[in-house]
Structure formats: structure tokens, C-alpha cells
Amino acid sequence: LRDGALEGEHAPALTIKDSIPFGFHVFCHVLSQLSSFILAGKSQSGGLVVVSFSRSPSFYLELLKKGIDVVSIQILDCYSDPLGWKDRLKDVKHMDKLYNSIVERGKGLIGGGKNRFSVAIDSVDEMSRHASTSSVAGLLSNLRSHDQVSSIFWLLHSDLHEARVAAVLEYLSSMVTSLEPENLSLIEHNLKKGKFHVRIKRRNGRVRVMSEEVHIEQSGISFINQGLVPKVQFSLELSEKERIDRANVVLPFEHQGNGKPIQIYDGRRSLADGGGEIIYFRDSDDEMPDSDEDPDDDLDI
Numbered sequence: 001l002r003d004g005a006l007e008g009e010h011a012p013a014l015t016i017k018d019s020i021p022f023g024f025h026v027f028c029h030v031l032s033q034l035s036s037f038i039l040a041g042k043s044q045s046g047g048l049v050v051v052s053f054s055r056s057p058s059f060y061l062e063l064l065k066k067g068i069d070v071v072s073i074q075i076l077d078c079y080s081d082p083l084g085w086k087d088r089l090k091d092v093k094h095m096d097k098l099y100n101s102i103v104e105r106g107k108g109l110i111g112g113g114k115n116r117f118s119v120a121i122d123s124v125d126e127m128s129r130h131a132s133t134s135s136v137a138g139l140l141s142n143l144r145s146h147d148q149v150s151s152i153f154w155l156l157h158s159d160l161h162e163a164r165v166a167a168v169l170e171y172l173s174s175m176v177t178s179l180e181p182e183n184l185s186l187i188e189h190n191l192k193k194g195k196f197h198v199r200i201k202r203r204n205g206r207v208r209v210m211s212e213e214v215h216i217e218q219s220g221i222s223f224i225n226q227g228l229v230p231k232v233q234f235s236l237e238l239s240e241k242e243r244i245d246r247a248n249v250v251l252p253f254e255h256q257g258n259g260k261p262i263q264i265y266d267g268r269r270s271l272a273d274g275g276g277e278i279i280y281f282r283d284s285d286d287e288m289p290d291s292d293e294d295p296d297d298d299l300d301i
Contacts, residue, residue, distance in 0.1 A: 001030070002037045004044025004116060004150035009203075011116075011144045014153035015169050018179040022194050022214065024054070024122075025221040026177065027155040028063060031120050034151075035064055038072055038118070045150035047109030047117040049102055050075045053126035054155075074105045078126070093130045095139040106148065116150035119143055124156045124169060133165050140172050175200050179214070192216045196223065 005011040016026050031050065037043040050060050050073065057075040064073065078098070106117035121127070127136050143149050158166045158178075170176050176199045196214045201207055213224040 001034055001118065001151040001153060002043045002045075004118075010174075011146075011149045012151045012175065013140070013144050013173045014151075014175040014177065015173040016153065016155045016177050017158045017166065017170070018155075019157070019159040022179040022216065022221070023155050023157060025216055026179065026196070026214075027120075027122060027153075029221050030153060031060075032064065034118060034120075035073060043118075043150070044116055045118040046072070046115050047106060048073045049105045049109070049117060049119050051098075051102060051119065051121040052077055052079045053121070053123035055079060055122060072109060074109055076101055076105055095131055095135040098127075099139050099142055102143065103146065103148075110148070114148075116148050118150050119152040121152070121154040124154045125160050128161065128165065133168055137168050137172060140169070144172065173201075 001012055001014060003012075014030070016023050016030070018026070031048075034043065034045075035048055038045050038048055052060060052075055056079050057077045060075055102119060106119070110117050124136060124140075127139075140152070140154070143152050154169075156166065156169055178197045178199075180195050180197070181193075192215060194214050194216075196212050198210045199207060200210075215222045215224065
């Protein structure tokens with residue numbers, strides 16, 4: 001997200017997916033980190049538009065107050081009046097109006113030219129309450145393809161939707177994070193620990209999966225294994241039975257039969273036990289005979 005988009009490509013997009021109450025902590029963590037990079041000038045993005053559905057703008061002002069710069073960050077309030085009872089321009093049922101509002105605020109932060117801004121949406125669930133899945137997907141896709149959007153990320157509570165809805169939003173993403181409890185049997189008693197998985201789709205089509213443990217504390221969310229350890233899909237250790245089975249495997253180049261070495265027929269001489277041989281006839285007298293000399297022997301390598 002910090003590195004942003006390459007010229008001519010869609011902006012990187014992150015879906016933060018959860019079915020336990022961890023997702024919003026991760027969203028706030030990503031939001032804080034990205035905003036700090038923007039304010040320090042370490043991001044491609046020159047501004048950040050926060051689309052607030054599940055929290056009031058004052059919540060994000062408090063969250064980011066340590067380093068907030070009103071010139072670099074704008075909050076689009078879809079929390080106070082989502083149905084546009086007071087302001088028809090904020091009626092979130094119309095995705096085209098919402099799209100225009102986001103783009104206008106982003107351009108207001110960075111101006112024109114090749115400058116870019118990032119977008120954070122704190123609840124795709126709230127958007128889906130007021131609009132169809134195709135409309136929401138269209139909004140996200142249009143933002144990704146906008147030439148001034150550097151990156152975009154959103155929060156999704158997957159247990160509130162059908163599987164196909166989550167699949168559509170994941171398809172639109174270049175990165176997907178998912179959170180799960182550390183122990184399913186302790187889900188009601190241990191909600192301060194969990195597993196954090198990240199799936200990244202690379203430009204070459206390959207997918208990388210990484211995992212680490214997360215803890216929820218009063219000060220926020222903390223990652224135990226910093227640097228995201230790649231998820232290994234197989235065991236590197238062999239059991240005793242597997243070691244024995246491997247030792248008993250006879251490889252092609254090893255001695256076989258009754259313990260005697262195997263003679264490999266090279267086609268140019270008869271074997272001692274009366275094996276056959278290959279006789280080659282040239283098609284014509286013009287054909288050069290075979291030679292045991294190396295044709296590249298004169299090369300100085």
C-alpha cells in the first residue's frame with residue numbers, strides 16, 4: 001500500500017477479512033501506519049481519504065491526532081447521515097455519487113497532475129446494506145483503476161455475507177488478510193489472540209501466503225512474529241517410518257539384482273553374456289562416418 005501503483009496498472013487493493021472482532025483493530029493499525037508514511041513523505045500517496053461508515057469522523061481524528069495533518073487527510077462522513085436525509089450528496093445508496101465524493105476529496109488533497117491519494121473504507125458491510133454487490137464492486141473497481149488513486153483498502157466481516165460476496169471482493173483485491181481465533185474451542189474465552197494470514201497476488205500470477213500471531217492489547221494490536229513468516233504447506237521433518245522407507249528405495253544408478261553391478265549396454269559392443277549389438281548402415285557414401293573425436297575439441301572455453 002505504501003509503495004502504491006505502477007504506471008498503467010491498477011492500484012494495489014487490500015481486503016481485511018474477519019469473522020471475529022479483530023478486523024477493525026487491523027484496519028486501524030493499517031490506517032495509522034499508512035497515514036504516518038504519508039505524513040513523513042515515505043509513501044507514493046500524497047493524501048488519504050477515509051470513508052467512515054462504522055465510526056464517526058471524530059473517532060478517526062482521535063486515532064490519528066498524534067500526527068494528523070488536515071492538509072493530507074480527509075474524512076468522508078457516511079456515518080452521521082448515510083441515507084442522505086440531511087444532505088442528498090451523501091446518500092450512500094448511489095455509488096456514483098459516493099465515488100464522485102471520494103475522488104473530489106482526494107483531488108482536493110493533492111491537486112492535479114500525477115499526484116496520487118489513498119482510500120480507506122472502514123466497512124464494506126455498511127455499503128452492502130444500501131447497495132447491490134455489483135454496485136459496490138463497481139465502485140471499488142473504479143477507484144482501483146483511477147489514475148490518481150495510489151492504493152485502497154477496506155474492512156469486510158465475512159460472516160455477515162454469502163460466500164459469493166466475499167469471493168467477489170477478494171477477486172478485486174491484490175492482497176487479502178484473514179483473521180481467525182488461535183483455538184476454535186476457546187473462541188468465547190480467548191479473544192485476545194489470533195492468527196493473521198496474508199495472501200498476496202504477485203504480478204506474475206503467483207500467490208504468496210504468510211502468517212503470524214496477533215495479540216489484542218489495550219494499546220492496540222501487536223504482531224508477534226514481525227516480518228510475516230511464509231506459510232509452509234508441508235512438514236520438513238521425517239518420521240522414523242519415512243526414513244526407513246526412503247533408505248529402502250533403490251535408485252536407478254544403484255546396484256540391483258543379486259548384489260552384482262549392472263552392465264549398461266552402450267550399443268557399440270557385445271556384452272560378455274551374449275547380448276546383441278547395434279549395426280548402423282549409412283544411407284549413402286556421402287554421409288560422414290561416426291567419429292569418437294569431440295567436434296568441439298578445438299574450442300578454447
